[in-house]
Amino acid sequence: MPQNSPRLNLPYLQPSQAQKHVTHNEALRQLDIITQLCVAKINATIPPVAPDQGEVHALGNTPTGDWAGHAGSLAVWLDNAWHFVPPRIGWRAWDESEEKLLVWDGNSWMPPPVATENLDGVGIATGYDSTNRLSVRSPATLLSHDGGGHQVKINKADASDTASLLFQSNWTGHAEMGLTGNTGFTIKVSPDGGTWTNALSIDPASGTASGAAVQTSADDTTPGRLMRADYGYGPGNLLGTVSENIGIPTGAVLERGATPNGDYIRFADGTQICTVTLPAIGCTTSEGALFASDAAVWDFPMAFATGSTVAVSGGGGASARFIGFEAPTETQVAFKVLSTTSDATPLPPTAVAIGRWF
Incomplete structure (x- = not known):
């Protein structure tokens, strides 16, 4: 028979052993140490x-x-x-x-090994429940990288479900952002946790924005709303090509240009102004009590809208001269420079035409 037990090395009592209490007490002391x-x-x-x-x-x-x-x-x-x-x-x-x-x-x-998979829940400085299976009570929560980038993922089962971050005050929700009932990113706000307003929604296909915080139309001037690029103007579209759709501006605010026939400027509201300095001309042909230049035609640098009324005015290049215009069309106007005296001096007249481009 062995002298000691195989696992705890406790001494056995032996047959015919004297003072068995000594061996027994030694085993008890060993147990007292390790138990x-x-x-x-x-x-x-x-x-x-x-x-x-x-x-x-x-x-x-x-x-x-x-x-x-x-x-x-x-x-x-x-x-x-x-x-x-x-x-x-x-x-x-x-x-x-x-x-x-x-x-x-x-x-x-x-430290003893701890099973970390398929736990019912984890509560850190607080308790968890069947809905909040991970609960943390702390001034802050840190999720850091492992040498590279870092992602926090919120996954939902179906498009109609919710995958979002909910911000609460005293357990009442006041702001939420994420995928709420669809696959478009939405930011919602609430004054009481019961009534919610979609402040900003981003379409997942086009990336365009809508919601109560964004303009709903070009004439929406509700205070505090964000201006949409296609409804408002900024440095990128103040100057450019003006355009319209059924009378509503769709391009830049101002369009400015020049052709061999003069300069022009178009406004988003449909106004067009054409200006020109015409070739120098003299006034020597007698017309009644006045003297006139040869008849000439100014082709506008940009045509006016069909059927629109064009107003034309100008100067003859000197205080004693003035321009006489015939009725303009949408593309040109005929004119003569008139003078109170016969004057062959070639002076450049100027002209301005105002009308509409749509």
């Missing part, structure tokens, strides 16, 4: 000066003094002497100094 094991310190190296009876230390790799040569063992102070017990794999001990449970893995004392 419900609590250690004063883990990886201890220096024996305390005045240990308490039954005080246990888990020794480190380089113990000194009375502990020398017992690396990794449990050192127990009993009857004014240190007793040493080598731990076995799987032994558990409560670390009194750190207040945590540890397990001996054959080389060191480690």
